[in-house]
Amino acid sequence: MEEKRSSIITRKDILILQKLLEDGRASSSSISKEIDLGREIVNYRIKRLIKENLIVKFVPKLNDDILGYNEYIILLKLNLEDELARDRFIKEQIGNKYLVWIIKSNSGWDLLVRLYAESLEEFKNKLSEILENYSTVLANYYTIIGSSEIKETERQAVSRRIFDQEPQADDKGKDFRLLKKTELINLDDKDKQILKLLEVDGRTQYKEIAKVLNISSDTVKYRIDKMLSQGIIENFEPVINFNKLGLFQYAIIVKFSFLSAEEERKAHRFFLEEEQIIKVVKSLGLHEYFLNVVSQENLYVQKFKEYMRKSFEGKIEKCEIFSLD
Numbered sequence: 001m002e003e004k005r006s007s008i009i010t011r012k013d014i015l016i017l018q019k020l021l022e023d024g025r026a027s028s029s030s031i032s033k034e035i036d037l038g039r040e041i042v043n044y045r046i047k048r049l050i051k052e053n054l055i056v057k058f059v060p061k062l063n064d065d066i067l068g069y070n071e072y073i074i075l076l077k078l079n080l081e082d083e084l085a086r087d088r089f090i091k092e093q094i095g096n097k098y099l100v101w102i103i104k105s106n107s108g109w110d111l112l113v114r115l116y117a118e119s120l121e122e123f124k125n126k127l128s129e130i131l132e133n134y135s136t137v138l139a140n141y142y143t144i145i146g147s148s149e150i151k152e153t154e155r156q157a158v159s160r161r162i163f164d165q166e167p168q169a170d171d172k173g174k175d176f177r178l179l180k181k182t183e184l185i186n187l188d189d190k191d192k193q194i195l196k197l198l199e200v201d202g203r204t205q206y207k208e209i210a211k212v213l214n215i216s217s218d219t220v221k222y223r224i225d226k227m228l229s230q231g232i233i234e235n236f237e238p239v240i241n242f243n244k245l246g247l248f249q250y251a252i253i254v255k256f257s258f259l260s261a262e263e264e265r266k267a268h269r270f271f272l273e274e275e276q277i278i279k280v281v282k283s284l285g286l287h288e289y290f291l292n293v294v295s296q297e298n299l300y301v302q303k304f305k306e307y308m309r310k311s312f313e314g315k316i317e318k319c320e321i322f323s324l325d
Helices: 011-022 028-035 039-051 083-093 120-133 154-161 189-200 206-213 217-229 261-273 300-311
Strands: 055-062 070-078 099-104 111-117 138-152 233-240 248-256 277-283 288-295 316-324
Touching (some): 011 028, 011 055, 011 154, 028 039, 039 055, 055 189, 070 120, 120 138, 138 261, 138 288, 154 277, 189 217, 189 233, 206 217, 248 300
Antiparallel strands (some): 055 233, 070 138, 099 316, 138 277, 277 288
């Protein structure tokens, strides 16, 4: 078994990260007061965590049930045979507004993009923008349209594995049987524009958003606060690179040829009960799932693959595993 990799995080970083997980938009000043550490030190350490790619980016966690949005996951394969050119190009993509992860896989996928869209038309526009950005080096792409989020426990995984804290009972993974569509809320154009800017960087300051949209900072703050109170934005959170914390992180795509209702419940139950699986998104109209896995040992994904094939013999069309970096 491959040894656990060393972590770059320090005790002071942990204190800061705890506060950012509670509120990804918390200012350096407010964090400074709560943990008794200088504001400049807090600001420096947040920038360091981003530079070291421990924090990949800050994003608003949207309630897509209320918004009627779908989540889209896109895998990109680059046409760069020279390894140095490929690595250099990928490094330049860190900070791209849609890019979430760099992928290491034998299947050739290089980048993973995740975005929200309220309609197929909006998604096509965003996809066209992405494909245009990579047009000179793009070899192929693959899209998963998420119809429902079955599980999301990234913050709880951080609590257990970094802070040595047990998650609260009401914080545990969502049970797919309890997921219900709620009454949709329609946003006006200004709210949608604010969300698009926050999707690029969840910590974008009010004054920066105000300047782009030609409105006042107070108006921006009011609208963001309102979306939070309405539950449209559930929270702002950092996307954590667990590899930098000495853990192994993977993306898995599982596609079944067909599942009966009982088999689907069996698969969902397994996804929910496995602590190493921290995110599950079901594809629209297909028995296909996107999973995010975090484990202390790299052999877990092979055990996962063996379990799936034994439990759903003859039903697995695809089971691709990608290392995330």
